[in-house]
Amino acid sequence: MRVAWLFLRNRIITKDDIAASYDAVSSKYDDVFMGTMSAYNDELLEQAVRRLRQRQGLSILDLACGTGYNIGYLRAACPGSRFDAVDISSGMLGSIPGAADVVRHHRDMLSFLESAGRDTYDLIVCSWALKYQNPRKLIRQCYRVLRQNGVLAVIVNTRQTLPEVRRVYPKLLANNVDRIDKLMLELPNPKTEADLLRWARSSGFSAKAGNSLSHVFWFDGPSSAVEFVTSTGALAGFDAMIDLRDRKVKGEMAVLFGQAQTRSITHSFVYGVFEKEELG
Numbered sequence: 001m002r003v004a005w006l007f008l009r010n011r012i013i014t015k016d017d018i019a020a021s022y023d024a025v026s027s028k029y030d031d032v033f034m035g036t037m038s039a040y041n042d043e044l045l046e047q048a049v050r051r052l053r054q055r056q057g058l059s060i061l062d063l064a065c066g067t068g069y070n071i072g073y074l075r076a077a078c079p080g081s082r083f084d085a086v087d088i089s090s091g092m093l094g095s096i097p098g099a100a101d102v103v104r105h106h107r108d109m110l111s112f113l114e115s116a117g118r119d120t121y122d123l124i125v126c127s128w129a130l131k132y133q134n135p136r137k138l139i140r141q142c143y144r145v146l147r148q149n150g151v152l153a154v155i156v157n158t159r160q161t162l163p164e165v166r167r168v169y170p171k172l173l174a175n176n177v178d179r180i181d182k183l184m185l186e187l188p189n190p191k192t193e194a195d196l197l198r199w200a201r202s203s204g205f206s207a208k209a210g211n212s213l214s215h216v217f218w219f220d221g222p223s224s225a226v227e228f229v230t231s232t233g234a235l236a237g238f239d240a241m242i243d244l245r246d247r248k249v250k251g252e253m254a255v256l257f258g259q260a261q262t263r264s265i266t267h268s269f270v271y272g273v274f275e276k277e278e279l280g
């Protein structure tokens with residue numbers, strides 16, 4: 001009943017809600033998430049850099065750049081490059097140290113791409129964020145704004161990610177129906193690496209590297225699992241549906257994790273490196 005009421009009043013999670021979720025975790029994000037997951041950014045970026053015809057003085061776009069991990073890596077790998085760093089969260093964007101080679105853009109990915117000129121970038125990176133806007137539209141725009149032989153590098157969760165959270169979240173909602181403030185629609189994550197490949201190919205890209213991976217985080221108890229999922233941005237948007245920072249809600253989530261004997265949380269993801277090849 002309440003869900004229908006929210007739906008009819010268009011109480012749907014927006015980009016601003018996602019931005020607010022990331023603002024809230026921005027100070028912990030590097031420690032809690034990137035401390036471990038940056039190993040996969042490294043794998044993606046290493047594959048991307050290998051594909052570049054030249055390695056210096058590039059024009060690079062980091063879409064949903066977060067706290068700027070990719071920029072640090074690419075600055076070392078591709079000296080003399082210039083970066084456009086785009087993110088919707090001022091908290092995340094504000095964590096990037098100011099530098100002469102970086103222009104920060106407080107924008108959403110799609111509107112930034114749509115306003116960018118064609119043939120502008122040698123490399124575009126989008127890590128852990130493609131799902132936040134229509135992935136096919138984003139990839140199509142990336143193709144347009146890349147130069148010939150430009151490279152697109154994407155790493156993104158699959159729909160199967162966080163199964164342990166998926167198991168308890170509906171119960172948490174059911175127990176707190178009156179507290180549900182907005183509805184979160186399913187994020188358009190790819191099901192498999194083949195989906196990502198298909199999206200890229202249909203925009204004209206050729207695939208150069210890819211992988212399907214997962215990473216398991218282990219916890220000493222349900223409360224640490226709750227702290228983890230509410231501090232990484234993994235539940236961005238879902239925390240606006242029901243306030244996951246509320247102590248009572250967090251306590252209930254810990255109980256549900258305990259009942260489900262949850263000791264670990266599994267991130268499942270895929271990556272792809274694609275090239276806009278010379279025509280004919």
Ligand SMILES: C[S@@+](CC[C@H](N)C(=O)[O-])C[C@H]1O[C@@H](n2cnc3c(N)ncnc32)[C@H](O)[C@@H]1O
Binds near residue numbers: 089
């Ligand atoms: C999981 S973080 C990844 C950050 C960074 N790419 C990394 O590898 O650490 C997701 C980022 O996407 C940003 N984001 C979410 N929706 C966005 C949108 N529509 N446009 C731009 N940035 C967005 C968030 O603010 C957050 O910084």
